Amino acid sequence: MVSQDLKARVRCLAFSAIFLCIALPLGGLVQAQGADSATGGESAADARASSFRAVEGSDAEQVPGGSLLIGAYGVMWLFVFGYVWRLQKIHGQTREDIRRLELALAGAEQSGKAGGDSEGPEAGTDEADSSGA
Amino acid sequence: MVAFRTMGTKSQDRSVRLWRMLLGLTVLLIGGSLYEIFFVAPTEEQMGIVQKIFYFHVPSAYAMYVGFLVSAIGSAAYLKTRKETWDAIGVAGAEVGVLFCAMVLTSGPLWARKAWGVWWTWDPRLTTTLLAGMVFVAYLALRPSRGAGTTEKRFAAGLAILGLLNVPIIHYSVQRWRGQHPTVISNRGGGLSPDMYPALYMSFFAFTALVALLIWTRVRVEKTKQRVGELELRAARAGHLEEEEW
Numbered sequence: 307m308v309s310q311d312l313k314a315r316v317r318c319l320a321f322s323a324i325f326l327c328i329a330l331p332l333g334g335l336v337q338a339q340g341a342d343s344a345t346g347g348e349s350a351a352d353a354r355a356s357s358f359r360a361v362e363g364s365d366a367e368q369v370p371g372g373s374l375l376i377g378a379y380g381v382m383w384l385f386v387f388g389y390v391w392r393l394q395k396i397h398g399q400t401r402e403d404i405r406r407l408e409l410a411l412a413g414a415e416q417s418g419k420a421g422g423d424s425e426g427p428e429a430g431t432d433e434a435d436s437s438g439a
Numbered sequence: 440m441v442a443f444r445t446m447g448t449k450s451q452d453r454s455v456r457l458w459r460m461l462l463g464l465t466v467l468l469i470g471g472s473l474y475e476i477f478f479v480a481p482t483e484e485q486m487g488i489v490q491k492i493f494y495f496h497v498p499s500a501y502a503m504y505v506g507f508l509v510s511a512i513g514s515a516a517y518l519k520t521r522k523e524t525w526d527a528i529g530v531a532g533a534e535v536g537v538l539f540c541a542m543v544l545t546s547g548p549l550w551a552r553k554a555w556g557v558w559w560t561w562d563p564r565l566t567t568t569l570l571a572g573m574v575f576v577a578y579l580a581l582r583p584s585r586g587a588g589t590t591e592k593r594f595a596a597g598l599a600i601l602g603l604l605n606v607p608i609i610h611y612s613v614q615r616w617r618g619q620h621p622t623v624i625s626n627r628g629g630g631l632s633p634d635m636y637p638a639l640y641m642s643f644f645a646f647t648a649l650v651a652l653l654i655w656t657r658v659r660v661e662k663t664k665q666r667v668g669e670l671e672l673r674a675a676r677a678g679h680l681e682e683e684e685w
Contacts, residue, residue: 371489
């Protein structure tokens with residue numbers, strides 16, 4: 307079961323690696339071709355030195371620095387708070403699982419004792435490890 | 440047994456106190472760095488206000504390196520000792536490293552749009568950073584959210600060590616392959632205006648505290664998950680757990 311799951315994951319990883327190997331050079335190639343077609347095979351500096359070309363579309367490009375700055379800081383803090391929220395969710399869920407399992411084990415041990423089972427409960431082997439990082 | 444419990448509680452209390460102190464310090468440092476960035480550091484002459492992305496972009500990259508390094512150290516130690524604590528450290532480092540890598544790869548293009556006129560270019564540093572991020576995303580994808588087996592853990596640990604090899608390549612890619620990426624704070628660069636350094640240093644301190652806090656918290660969460668796994672195993676061995684229930 308585990309090995310099948312691992313096989314599926316390794317296959318997924320292999321596909322991702324193949325995709326990456328194809329996508330990266332293709333991306334570079336497309337960009338290089340785009341640059342070549344824009345400048346006719348010359349470098350951008352050569353193109354600027356040898357000819358003047360009319361701009362297509364709007365005649366001036368205004369990139370709003372303030373919006374980009376706010377966007378960058380906003381997205382970064384969104385990532386941090388999203389991650390903290392996710393950690394909190396996982397922690398809450400695992401604590402609930404621990405509570406349920408401990409209750410189930412304690413109940414089972416009690417019923418074992420009541421049934422005259424002479425075998426004692428497993429000594430708290432996890433006590434030392436539960437103190438956290 | 441009782442002594443163990445007492446020691447565990449005391450160490451837990453100390454751990455919680457330290458964690459809260461680190462949280463307070465992180466909040467203070469982040470507040471201080473935001474003040475330095477937006478109220479003290481001057482606006483850059485050529486790029487204008489968008490240059491202020493730099494003060495969080497560069498420390499994010501540094502925090503990413505720290506995360507990946509911690510992951511590789513945890514993974515190497517896990518492969519050697521097979522102790523679950525090291526595995527938890529490996530996962531925590533990888534996850535936090537990927538988080539900061541996402542920050543770098545988001546803030547960078549927003550700056551590049553203004554500075555270079557494009558969102559993305561296949562510059563050596565950008566490409567190698569993307570690759571490092573993908574290696575550690577693969578590390579995380581290899582591990583199921585619940586109950587990773589020993590084989591998966593070992594395979595993932597190997598991948599983390601392999602991923603770390605990419606980190607020096609990211610760092611020296613600008614020097615080796617001459618990309619477009621700025622090199623203002625390296626030996627090749629012209630440096631920053633002296634008024635800009637306090638904001639940068641403050642951000643570095645803030646991100647050091649933040650990465651430590653996040654890794655620590657993630658390790659604790661992972662150890663709690665490992666405890667669930669142990670309890671499930673005990674319950675299953677004792678025959679008190681329905682398999683389909685979990």
